[in-house]
């Protein structure tokens with residue numbers, strides 16, 4: 627499968643989001659990655675439901691919404707109504723991830739599960755049969771522009787092995803510190819999220835590099 631690229635708009639110019647979305651679409655982006663942070667689950671505040679709804683109005687790219695918030699069950703319906711195509715929750719953020727993931731799907735959205743670097747992969751294994759996407763974090767969630775944690779790569783390899791072994795269908799996405807060098811360690815991932823690497827370089831050149839087979 628060709629690699630998909632999801633630029634993280636956390637690194638975009640927030641005063642010109644429509645322009646930025648048009649530019650990444652023209653540059654070959656497949657999805658838009660939207661980092662939602664609540665100042666509790668992670669020590670940063672970013673984007674909420676109204677911004678997701680506004681993004682939806684001005685782009686045809688699928689919205690890949692990464693929820694870094696506590697008790698996501700309170701907000702999933704609003705994010706889906708606002709236009710999220712993928713909604714990814716952290717396994718550490720809710721008491722009952724299974725219920726939340728099932729609800730996301732019932733509401734007609736693709737469901738994703740993710741985990742912090744310090745969380746063992748075993749924490750997400752029960753949910754693999756009910757997700758469309760598994761996101762492997764290669765930085766501590768909270769901020770763009772951090773360094774890639776290569777010790778997380780084994781989770782990607784293991785997720786690919788498990789997908790084959792159990793005949794499952796989820797996409798494997800990697801997020802944090804991805805660039806033309808670090809992506810070579812993530813050849814088993816299907817979707818690359820990249821914030822700084824895309825938005826601080828020539829968008830089309832950066833996206834093309836990320837799509838090249840290793």
Ligand code: DX5
Pocket residue numbers: 634636637659661692765766767768769770771772801802803804819820821822823
């Ligand atoms: C971090 C976010 C990432 C981040 C990626 O909490 O989940 O999506 O914006 O940014 P870069 O690619 O700059 O590490």
Ligand code: ZN
Pocket residue numbers: 634659660661692801819
């Ligand atoms: Zn993210």
